[in-house]
Amino acid sequence: DQQVKQNSPSLSVQEGRISILNCDYTNSMFDYFLWYKKYPAEGPTFLISISSIKDKNEDGRFTVFLNKSAKHLSLHIVPSQPGDSAVYFCGGSGGSNYKLTFGKGTLLTVNP
Amino acid sequence: KAGVTQTPRYLIKTRGQQVTLSCSPISGHRSVSWYQQTPGQGLQFLFEYFSETQRNKGNFPGRFSGRQFSNSRSEMNVSTLELGDSALYLCASSLGGGRGNQPQHFGDGTRLSIL
Numbered sequence: 001d002q003q004v005k006q007n008s009p010s011l012s013v014q015e016g017r018i019s020i021l022n023c024d025y026t027n028s029m030f031d032y033f034l035w036y037k038k039y040p041a042e043g044p045t046f047l048i049s050i051s052s053i054k055d056k057n058e059d060g061r062f063t064v065f066l067n068k069s070a071k072h073l074s075l076h077i078v079p080s081q082p083g084d085s086a087v088y089f090c091g092g093s094g095g096s097n098y099k100l101t102f103g104k105g106t107l108l109t110v111n112p
Numbered sequence: 113k114a115g116v117t118q119t120p121r122y123l124i125k126t127r128g129q130q131v132t133l134s135c136s137p138i139s140g141h142r143s144v145s146w147y148q149q150t151p152g153q154g155l156q157f158l159f160e161y162f163s164e165t166q167r168n169k170g171n172f173p174g175r176f177s178g179r180q181f182s183n184s185r186s187e188m189n190v191s192t193l194e195l196g197d198s199a200l201y202l203c204a205s206s207l208g209g210g211r212g213n214q215p216q217h218f219g220d221g222t223r224l225s226i227l
Contacts, residue, residue: 043218
């Protein structure tokens with residue numbers, strides 16, 4: 001039972017354009033969501049999070065949008081840079097526990 | 113501030129052996145979680161420790177176990193290794209108090225290969 005789904009295994013965008021990564025979840029108990037970026041041979045790096053009491057959170061070039069009714073969240077990167085090329089994981093947790101459930105990731109490639 | 117440190121970075125074992133992986137969390141962090149990453153399954157939660165107690169557990173067999181020490185350092189043990197245990201094992205730490213709405217910070221992982 002995959003509670004967090006990232007339906008696009010890969011995404012390719014041009015430098016300077018917007019990257020939009022999507023994530024869907026099924027567990028209604030999830031109330032906290034995070035995005036991580038992962039380079040090969042390194043651990044995931046925390047990017048941005050959002051609590052279910054919000055529908056948007058922004059940090060520099062990164063914005064996460066949460067649509068609770070659709071159980072959908074997205075990460076927008078504007079403008080995209082070649083250094084953003086990595087695998088992006090979406091994760092969710094809820095019910096006051098620390099168990100993070102992740103999607104399988106989306107490989108973002110930003111072309112110069 | 114030092115990040116999460118995992119040792120060793122690489123490990124090769126044979127089937128039937130057992131292995132212990134180590135994780136030192138960020139100073140001040142009291143929660144340590146372990147995840148397994150494989151190409152087919154992505155990142156899967158193993159367990160989480162807080163104040164030396166296992167607080168959350170994923171759906172892995174009893175061959176996977178862990179513990180946490182009073183200084184918040186954690187170890188994970190896998191007994192009777194199987195070929196399918198080959199994976200990247202990641203440790204993550206967070207402050208741990210209150211609700212679970214805190215980011216977890218990951219180490220670079222231990223790459224375990226079973227021959």
